[in-house]
Amino acid sequence: MRIKKGDTVFLEKGKDRGKKGKVVRVFPDGRKILVEGINQKIRHTRPRRSGEKGQRVTVTHPVPISNVLLICPNCGKGTRVGYTVLGGIKTRKCKKCAGDIA
Numbered sequence: 001m002r003i004k005k006g007d008t009v010f011l012e013k014g015k016d017r018g019k020k021g022k023v024v025r026v027f028p029d030g031r032k033i034l035v036e037g038i039n040q041k042i043r044h045t046r047p048r049r050s051g052e053k054g055q056r057v058t059v060t061h062p063v064p065i066s067n068v069l070l071i072c073p074n075c076g077k078g079t080r081v082g083y084t085v086l087g088g089i090k091t092r093k094c095k096k097c098a099g100d101i102a
Helices: none
Strands: 008-011 020-027 032-035 040-045 055-060 068-071 081-086 089-094
Touching: 008 032
Parallel strands: none
Antiparallel strands: 008 020, 008 068, 020 032, 040 055, 081 089
């Protein structure tokens, strides 16, 4: 996958479009990522013990990877990701500024 944990991404589609956030977790099997502060939904929980009240908990849900664009740390723009291999080491490259993405 071209997006990794710790990357900053920009949401292109969905209810939170236009927002930026940091990738918290990556789900490669489902081609989804978890971005902090994006795609939050409310989950109603039941009381588990007697005397405890039910509550509404905000939960972050995964976003399809096709709906986000990686923000280049060098130029600060949303970009696609390319790869180069130098000396047997594969590195990610920004398609706009050709800088390395850590």
